[in-house]
Amino acid sequence: MAHKIIEQWHFNGISVLRLDKEKIVRNASEDYRLYRIDGVIYKPVMMSHTDGKCIAIKAEGNFIGKEVEFLKEEQ
Numbered sequence: 170m171a172h173k174i175i176e177q178w179h180f181n182g183i184s185v186l187r188l189d190k191e192k193i194v195r196n197a198s199e200d201y202r203l204y205r206i207d208g209v210i211y212k213p214v215m216m217s218h219t220d221g222k223c224i225a226i227k228a229e230g231n232f233i234g235k236e237v238e239f240l241k242e243e244q
Contacts, residue, residue, distance in 0.1 A: 172237045174206075183214055184228050188237065191221040205238040 176187035204211045204226060214225035224237065 172239075174232045174235050174237060177232050179229055182227060182229060183225055184230070184232060185216070185223055185225045186232055186237070188222045188224065192224065192239065202242065203240040205240055206232060207235050210240065 172188040172190060172192065174186045175189050178185045202213070204213060204224060206226075209228075211226035211228060214227055216223065216225050
């Protein structure tokens, strides 16, 4: 299931990315530790008070329209 980035905001070197659908985690074994966007692997920046459609990474750039792949470990 692909997730596309539809909006983004930048704050002090952090990009908050809004996805087109909610990232569903059913249990701890589905806890993704990394994100791959456009072939680059990013560590997530922890956030609170989101609606399940936002992720954050330490990066700047234009991510709108790109797909996010959720990874459990570096590949």
